[in-house]
Amino acid sequence: MSNKILKATLGVSIVLILGLSFWGFKSDQKNFEISKNLDIFYTLVRELNLFYVDDVKPDKLIKKGIDDMLETLDPYTVFIPESEMDDFKFMTTGEYAGIGAMISKRKNQILVAEPYEGFPAQKSGLKAGDIFIEVDDKPVDKMVVSDVSEILKGPAKKPVKVKMQRPGEKKPFTIDIVREQIQIDPVTYFGMIDSKTGYIRLSSFTDGCSDGIRSAILELRDKKGASSLVLDLRSNPGGLLGEAVKVTNLFVNHGQEIVSTRGKVSQWDKTYRASELPVDSVMPLVILVNSGSASASEIVAGALQDLDRAVIMGNRTFGKGLVQTTRDLSYNTKLKVTTAKYYIPSGRCIQALDYSHRNADGSVGNIPDSLISVFKTRNGRLVKDGGGVTPDIREVQDTLSTLAYKLVQDYMIFDFATEFAATHKTIPAPDKFVVGDDIYNEFHKYLTDKKFTYESRSEQTLKTLIETARRERYYEGAKSEFAALEKGLTLNLNQDLEQFGEEIRDLIKDEIVSRYYYQKGAVVASLITDKEIKSVLALLHKPTEYNSILKPPVVLPANKKK
Numbered sequence: 001m002s003n004k005i006l007k008a009t010l011g012v013s014i015v016l017i018l019g020l021s022f023w024g025f026k027s028d029q030k031n032f033e034i035s036k037n038l039d040i041f042y043t044l045v046r047e048l049n050l051f052y053v054d055d056v057k058p059d060k061l062i063k064k065g066i067d068d069m070l071e072t073l074d075p076y077t078v079f080i081p082e083s084e085m086d087d088f089k090f091m092t093t094g095e096y097a098g099i100g101a102m103i104s105k106r107k108n109q110i111l112v113a114e115p116y117e118g119f120p121a122q123k124s125g126l127k128a129g130d131i132f133i134e135v136d137d138k139p140v141d142k143m144v145v146s147d148v149s150e151i152l153k154g155p156a157k158k159p160v161k162v163k164m165q166r167p168g169e170k171k172p173f174t175i176d177i178v179r180e181q182i183q184i185d186p187v188t189y190f191g192m193i194d195s196k197t198g199y200i201r202l203s204s205f206t207d208g209c210s211d212g213i214r215s216a217i218l219e220l221r222d223k224k225g226a227s228s229l230v231l232d233l234r235s236n237p238g239g240l241l242g243e244a245v246k247v248t249n250l251f252v253n254h255g256q257e258i259v260s261t262r263g264k265v266s267q268w269d270k271t272y273r274a275s276e277l278p279v280d281s282v283m284p285l286v287i288l289v290n291s292g293s294a295s296a297s298e299i300v301a302g303a304l305q306d307l308d309r310a311v312i313m314g315n316r317t318f319g320k321g322l323v324q325t326t327r328d329l330s331y332n333t334k335l336k337v338t339t340a341k342y343y344i345p346s347g348r349c350i351q352a353l354d355y356s357h358r359n360a361d362g363s364v365g366n367i368p369d370s371l372i373s374v375f376k377t378r379n380g381r382l383v384k385d386g387g388g389v390t391p392d393i394r395e396v397q398d399t400l401s402t403l404a405y406k407l408v409q410d411y412m413i414f415d416f417a418t419e420f421a422a423t424h425k426t427i428p429a430p431d432k433f434v435v436g437d438d439i440y441n442e443f444h445k446y447l448t449d450k451k452f453t454y455e456s457r458s459e460q461t462l463k464t465l466i467e468t469a470r471r472e473r474y475y476e477g478a479k480s481e482f483a484a485l486e487k488g489l490t491l492n493l494n495q496d497l498e499q500f501g502e503e504i505r506d507l508i509k510d511e512i513v514s515r516y517y518y519q520k521g522a523v524v525a526s527l528i529t530d531k532e533i534k535s536v537l538a539l540l541h542k543p544t545e546y547n548s549i550l551k552p553p554v555v556l557p558a559n560k561k562k
Contacts, residue, residue, distance in 0.1 A: 041065070074338050076324055082332040086153050097156040098149075100182045101126060105145050106411050113414075116184065117518035124177045126164065128515055129418030133172055134163035156181045167415070168422050186239075187212035189523040190220060193533060197540055198226030201523055202247075205239030205296035210246035217250065217279050228284040228540045230533070231300075234314060238295025241272075241323060241342070248303045249274040251310065253281055256345075258303045261323050263340030268323070284546055285310040286536050289389060290397060294318035298350045299342065302389045306345040308379040308550045312391040313536060319387035321351030346375035352387030380552040392549050393539070395532050401500040403493075404507060406454040413504075416446050417511040430513045430524040435505040443508060444497055458489045 049056050066079045080088050086096050100119025101112050112130045115122040132140045135151045152160055159176040166173070186209040190200040198220030200213060213231075220226040238244075241259070248258045252274050260271040287301045287310045298317045304310035323340040343349050372386040384390060400408070407413050420439075427433050435443075466482055469475040475482065497504065506529050514522040527533055539546055 074322060076320070076322055076336070077338045078336050079329075080326075080334040080336060083150070085332065085334070088326075088334065088336075096153060096182050097179050098153040098182055099124075099126075099160065099177045099179060101152075103132070103145055103148060103152075108141060110140050110143065110145060110148050114514065114519070116182070117520070119182055120177045120180050122518075124175055126162075126175075126177075127166070127418075127421070129167050129415070129421075131165040131167070132162060133165055134161075134174075136161050152179075154179055167418050185212065187216055189520045190216040191524070192220065192224050192226060193230065193527060194537060196225065196227045197230060197537060198224065198228070199230045199232065199527070199533075201232040202236055204236060205243040205247070207240060207243065209239070209243050210250065213247055214250055214279055221280065221283070226283075228286075229280075230286050230288060230536050230540075231310075232288045233293045233297040233301060234288050234290045234532075235292035236294070236297040237292065237318075238297050238320065241296060241299070244296035244299040245272045245274075248300050249276055250279045251281060251285060251304060252278055252307055254278070256307065259299050259342050259344055261340040261342045263323070265339065268325070268340040281309070284540055284543070286540065287312050288532060288536065289314040289317050289391060291315055291318060291388075293389075294320045298389050299344065302344040302348075302350055305383065305389060305392065306348075306375075306377050308377050308381065311393065311539065311546060311549050312389060313393045313539070314391050314395050314532060315397045316390050316394075317350070317388040319350060319352035321349045346377055346383055348373070348375045348383065348385035350385075350388060379550060381550075382553070393535070395535060398503075398531070401496070401503065402456045403454060403496045403500050404503050407452075407504065408507065410452070410454075412447060412450070412452060413443075413507050413511050416443055416508065417515055419446070420512055421515040427512065427516050430517050430521040431528060433509060433513055433525065435509045435512070439508070440497075440501065440505060443504075444494075447493070447497075452493070454493075456489065459486075462486060462489055 045058060045062065048061070049058055063079070063081060070077050070079060089096060099121040100116040101121035102114040102116070103110055104113040105111075110132045112121065112126050112128055112132075114128055115126050132148060134140060135148055138151065140148050152162075154160060156179050159178045161174065161176050163172055163174045184203075184206075186202055186204045186206050188201040188203045190198070193199045198217070200216045200220070202209060202213065217229065220229065241261075245258050252258070254274050254277050256274045258272050258274060260269075262269050285304070287304060289297065289301050289312060293301065293314075294317065298320065301310075301312050301317065305312050321342050322338045323342055324336045325339045327335045327337060329335055341349050341351055372384050375383050375385065377383055420442075462482075462485055466475060466486075469478065469482070506526070510522050510526055513525040517524070
């Protein structure tokens with residue numbers, strides 16, 4: 001071996017050794033920092049437990065510390081204590097052991113918001129509006145919803161005793177409800193919305209939801225004659241990545257790339273492709289989304305948009321393109337940790353560029369154009385990243401009026417429906433029931449009897465302004481102007497009930513229908529007046545317009561030089 005080669009070889013060896021040593025040093029340094037700070041944390045908690053003036057609950061203290069620490073990373077990396085494992089299982093499988101009811105808190109009362117059809121609560125006679133007094137002989141007046149929920153859950157085939165007060169009845173009643181394994185069907189409803197259009201609403205991407213979608217498509221297409229389809233993912237928060245891939249596979253050909261994941265650790269880098277033949281790869285398809293459509297919903301909508309397989313309609317989606325993996329910790333706890341970002345076929349990532357600054361509902365805020373990149377669908381259509389999926393057809397998302405929002409917030413519509421159901425044994429089918437003038441006038445009287453009042457945000461802001469003006473001694477000089485503003489902004493219940501009557505009637509209808517026909521009935525009732533459904537049908541009735549949306553852009557030839 002020549003001296004040059006020997007020197008070169010030694011040089012490379014030294015560089016490798018130094019590199020490995022430096023890497024090892026960095027690794028050791030990091031491990032030392034972790035050990036040092038864990039030791040500090042342990043001694044701190046120990047000293048607090050020994051010497052703090054009041055009694056310290058170490059489990060709550062440490063849980064708070066863990067939660068605050070993880071909040072500095074992203075909103076989706078979370079610690080799951082053993083006490084919340086049932087909730088975690090429900091989020092991923094839709095399954096838990098309990099009575100099968102949604103509960104909520106109104107002031108100091110915990111009540112049944114909705115019993116699920118066919119499950120123990122409903123079969124035992126519980127109704128929406130029933131108020132919990134005791135659960136397993138424990139008074140609930142000082143409990144929060146999670147406390148009551150924890151007691152209601154438990155081993156299947158074991159009873160739980162509940163003492164309830166039904167509105168309108170003087171005496172409470174006590175019943176034993178035998179818990180069952182509760183499996184909530186994520187396919188909330190499917191059916192025909194006109195003679196040729198099938199409709200499927202999916203509420204979450206829990207284990208097996210793709211099988212439910214498959215069955216729904218086959219029944220709608222082969223038995224009911226659907227020649228076009230609507231998949232409603234509005235307010236679907238997502239769920240399992242694997243189920244999102246399977247749902248997308250129902251509409252795209254075998255072998256097609258659907259989504260890929262990339263992370264710091266190479267084991268999370270993976271490409272997911274359609275592994276089966278599609279159920280239908282040609283039927284016109286519209287996906288409905290809104291700002292509450294997140295994660296797995298965005299994979300389905302984004303992939304089908306990138307592959308020009310569906311028209312996306314609605315509002316920009318939430319913007320969650322992060323993949324979480326659960327890691328087992330000691331004492332039956334888990335860490336749900338963000339391990340990768342996912343990328344749909346065009347190469348774009350759905351994740352919001354800055355998930356620390358969002359709209360009030362958590363969805364993506366405005367993003368500067370300078371930060372947005374442009375990608376192309378399979379047909380060459382332009383699509384953008386920056387956060388969420390931007391629909392091909394954007395619909396204006398209706399917001400509730402101040403009156404409607406307050407009626408919902410104060411349980412006025414809920415309580416009216418409870419009273420209505422107590423005095424009306426039956427109502428027409430969901431698609432036939434309407435809130436006519438008789439029911440609406442009855443609701444108006446109900447509000448008057450309850451002495452319902454409300455303020456607009458403008459009134460609240462004006463009050464704050466007046467208080468500030470008084471403190472700064474400007475009020476007296478502008479007293480007449482403030483009085484005029486106050487008079488102009490004062491709400492009139494009678495006028496607002498008339499002005500916003502359409503949306504309030506719809507809210508009343510949905511709440512009343514759910515008392516008789518439960519969740520599926522409420523969906524059917526809402527579809528009758530759903531503006532976006534009307535837009536979908538208008539599009540699907542015009543095949544040329546539908547197809548033109550998915551076609552590649554027309555590229556005009558460049559002018560030839562003469």
